[in-house]
Amino acid sequence: MSILSVTGAEKRYGSINALAGTSFEVEAGEFYCLLGPSAAGKTTTLRAIAGLETLDAGRVVFDGQDMTGQPVQGRDMAMVFQTFALYPHLTARQNLEYPLREAGHDAGEIRQRVGEIGELLRIAHTLDRKPSTMSGGEQQRLAIGRALIRRPKLLLLDEPLTNLDAKLRHDTRAEFKRLHRELGMTIVFATPDQLEALTMGERIAVINEGWIVQIGTPRELYAAPADRFVGTLVGAPTMNLLPAAGSDGKVALPFGEIGNGPWSKTLADFPAETELLFGFRPHDIRLAGPEAGPALRVDAKVHLTEPLGDITVLDLEAGDAVFKMVLPEEEAVQYRVGDRVAVEINPDKTLLFARDTGAAIR
Amino acid sequence: MAWQSKQREIGTAGWGWAIFAGIIAFIYFFPVLWIILTAFKTNADILAVPPKFFFTPTLENFVSVFSRSYIKGQAAVDTGFDRFFFNSIFIAGTSVLLALVIGTLAAYGFSRYPLPGNDTYLFIILTTRMLPPIIVIIPIFIMFRIAGLSGTYPGIILLYTAFNLPFTIWMMKSFFDELSPDVEDAARLDGSSEKRLFFKVCFPQIIAGLAATAVFGLILTWNEFIFALLLTGVETRTVPVAMAQTIGGDIGVRWGLLAAIETLFLIPVIIVVFVLQKHLLRGVTFGTIKR
Ligand SMILES: Nc1ncnc2c1ncn2[C@@H]1O[C@H](COP(=O)(O)OP(=O)(O)O)[C@@H](O)[C@H]1O
Ligand SMILES: [Mg+2]
Numbered sequence: 021m022s023i024l025s026v027t028g029a030e031k032r033y034g035s036i037n038a039l040a041g042t043s044f045e046v047e048a049g050e051f052y053c054l055l056g057p058s059a060a061g062k063t064t065t066l067r068a069i070a071g072l073e074t075l076d077a078g079r080v081v082f083d084g085q086d087m088t089g090q091p092v093q094g095r096d097m098a099m100v101f102q103t104f105a106l107y108p109h110l111t112a113r114q115n116l117e118y119p120l121r122e123a124g125h126d127a128g129e130i131r132q133r134v135g136e137i138g139e140l141l142r143i144a145h146t147l148d149r150k151p152s153t154m155s156g157g158e159q160q161r162l163a164i165g166r167a168l169i170r171r172p173k174l175l176l177l178d179e180p181l182t183n184l185d186a187k188l189r190h191d192t193r194a195e196f197k198r199l200h201r202e203l204g205m206t207i208v209f210a211t212p213d214q215l216e217a218l219t220m221g222e223r224i225a226v227i228n229e230g231w232i233v234q235i236g237t238p239r240e241l242y243a244a245p246a247d248r249f250v251g252t253l254v255g256a257p258t259m260n261l262l263p264a265a266g267s268d269g270k271v272a273l274p275f276g277e278i279g280n281g282p283w284s285k286t287l288a289d290f291p292a293e294t295e296l297l298f299g300f301r302p303h304d305i306r307l308a309g310p311e312a313g314p315a316l317r318v319d320a321k322v323h324l325t326e327p328l329g330d331i332t333v334l335d336l337e338a339g340d341a342v343f344k345m346v347l348p349e350e351e352a353v354q355y356r357v358g359d360r361v362a363v364e365i366n367p368d369k370t371l372l373f374a375r376d377t378g379a380a381i382r
Numbered sequence: 383m384a385w386q387s388k389q390r391e392i393g394t395a396g397w398g399w400a401i402f403a404g405i406i407a408f409i410y411f412f413p414v415l416w417i418i419l420t421a422f423k424t425n426a427d428i429l430a431v432p433p434k435f436f437f438t439p440t441l442e443n444f445v446s447v448f449s450r451s452y453i454k455g456q457a458a459v460d461t462g463f464d465r466f467f468f469n470s471i472f473i474a475g476t477s478v479l480l481a482l483v484i485g486t487l488a489a490y491g492f493s494r495y496p497l498p499g500n501d502t503y504l505f506i507i508l509t510t511r512m513l514p515p516i517i518v519i520i521p522i523f524i525m526f527r528i529a530g531l532s533g534t535y536p537g538i539i540l541l542y543t544a545f546n547l548p549f550t551i552w553m554m555k556s557f558f559d560e561l562s563p564d565v566e567d568a569a570r571l572d573g574s575s576e577k578r579l580f581f582k583v584c585f586p587q588i589i590a591g592l593a594a595t596a597v598f599g600l601i602l603t604w605n606e607f608i609f610a611l612l613l614t615g616v617e618t619r620t621v622p623v624a625m626a627q628t629i630g631g632d633i634g635v636r637w638g639l640l641a642a643i644e645t646l647f648l649i650p651v652i653i654v655v656f657v658l659q660k661h662l663l664r665g666v667t668f669g670t671i672k673r
Binding site (some may be wrong): 067070072092093094095097098099101102103105106107109118119122170248378 | 578586
């Protein structure tokens with residue numbers, strides 16, 4: 021059963037449409053990601069759920085109750101702000117105590133819960149310090165602690181990792197998964213980082229310009245993006261996109277023709293010379309083997325190499341097109357800029373988009 | 383390593399600069415020092431040429447602040463200065479406190495619940511302080527006469543409160559504007575009502591600003607002369623007015639007496655600034671350091 025549903029949410033700020041009819045449902049206990057670039061409407065969505073923003077149209081139903089127009093106070097949900105929004109005049113301990121005091125818990129209960137949260141989030145040693153004297157990671161854990169201490173049914177997280185350094189971000193991703201598993205609460209997690217969404221989200225709603233573009237599991241978004249926006253947003257390095265023309269279920273590329281893709285049947289019904297965008301992921305390109313297979317073989321020239329430690333990204337040039345491929349470091353060392361390399365593009369994993377609308381053709 | 387180099391810079395500010403700063407500070411402070419010295423001198427020492435830096439101090443001037451004989455040979459009588467000091471403290475304290483209470487609430491409103499034309503209202507509030515006092519004093523004098531407020535405590539306190547309000551509102555609004563609205567939203571989510579939110583989350587964050595505003599207001603009110611001259615009576619007279627009336631008399635200007643009054647007059651200001659100095663620095667630099 022869905023614990024939270026947002027239906028047709030609209031919010032305008034002057035001429036800006038922050039939300040333009042956003043709808044999605046979150047299941048109880050789910051780790052739900054809202055993935056979208058900056059200014060997509062993630063914060064506005066979370067704030068609308070929390071009641072901090074009044075919607076121009078649409079409804080928010082939480083736990084079977086219509087929340088539209090209800091006060092912020094007393095909702096069984098907590099939010100971690102992108103800025104952390106800790107109480108600067110209070111110590112870490114008092115920050116944790118604040119929501120419990122407002123809810124009228126007795127002193128013994130408060131002491132016990134603060135102790136528990138301090139342990140859980142490993143901030144017990146900082147409890148008597150003010151937020152301004154704590155490190156970024158400690159502040160973030162304190163903000164999460166303050167949200168968790170009330171044991172809310174729903175936890176809203178607004179880019180909680182964006183203000184942390186890379187190493188800390190990596191560790192904290194694992195931490196979030198652990199917390200979610202241990203506490204079993206419903207989490208809505210807003211992030212502009214596809215990696216965070218893919219690694220943590222059980223389901224992901226991709227949001228752009230106030231619209232939900234696609235909802236799916238990480239695998240679904242990666243393998244079958246609804247449009248070019250999702251296709252290029254999800255996956256790193258970014259998917260290769262080449263302008264192409266389609267006829268008779270086949271696609272003409274600058275370096276050859278490819279057929280037998282998952283899109284072939286649909287494409288067969290399209291008029292000849294339909295303008296397309298051909299997408300294929302850098303991870304799905306192989307070095308060509310000795311015998312010819314069903315894959316499209318491309319003779320390319322190395323244009324640029326970008327070693328990233330265990331993998332290397334090669335920029336290849338074929339026809340007048342440039343595209344990226346990913347190779348394990350030990351296979352990539354043999355290639356220098358200007359070398360010739362033969363690669364194969366397996367049609368099974370390629371994607372096709374209409375050039376005008378960007379919609380996927382499947 | 384950044385903090386190390388920073389610390390070294392502070393450490394090596396150098397004796398040269400320290401002495402230079404000391405000299406400047408001495409020049410600025412010299413008139414005050416001279417007044418304090420004068421207050422402890424006999425009339426002969428005060429008028430001595432060249433001026434004396436070393437002399438036998440006397441408390442005679444301080445005694446005559448509170449009681450002295452007005453005509454040579456007569457017994458000393460009470461001058462009423464204890465009353466005037468009380469008036470100054472009471473009137474300045476009350477009006478600044480009132481302005482802080484009203485102004486802080488108004489500023490919170492202007493900052494958090496802006497009206498259409500918010501800036502216009504703020505500007506209009508400020509314009510009340512743009513006119514020189516001399517221009518508004520006649521209408522105010524007449525209004526006070528008609529309302530029966532002339533010479534009363536409520537009258538002068540109301541006037542000084544109104545006097546302090548524009549400045550207080552503008553100062554406090556800038557402090558509220560600096561606070562993160564997310565923190566308030568967090569408190570709402572934590573279950574705080576709007577009222578508790580103000581008192582438990584916003585208010586504690588602007589105490590430094592409040593202290594700075596209070597000091598500026600107090601100094602302004604403490605030294606105010608023209609309105610006090612026209613709108614206070616014998617009962618409600620403040621020190622600046624009384625001081626002016628002390629100048630003159632049958633034996634010319636009594637510099638020692640004036641210096642003693644001024645020295646006493648300085649003490650409350652120094653105490654207030656000293657007590658609030660920790661907040662004052664933070665309050666004055668509030669907003670200049672972006673977080
Ligand atoms: N209070 C506001 N006033 C005006 N515009 C706003 C306000 N809040 C958000 N917006 C606009 O709404 C859009 C969506 O913002 P937001 O929800 O914060 O995006 P995100 O969190 O995905 O970066 C942006 O274009 C932003 O500029
Ligand atoms: Mg945001």
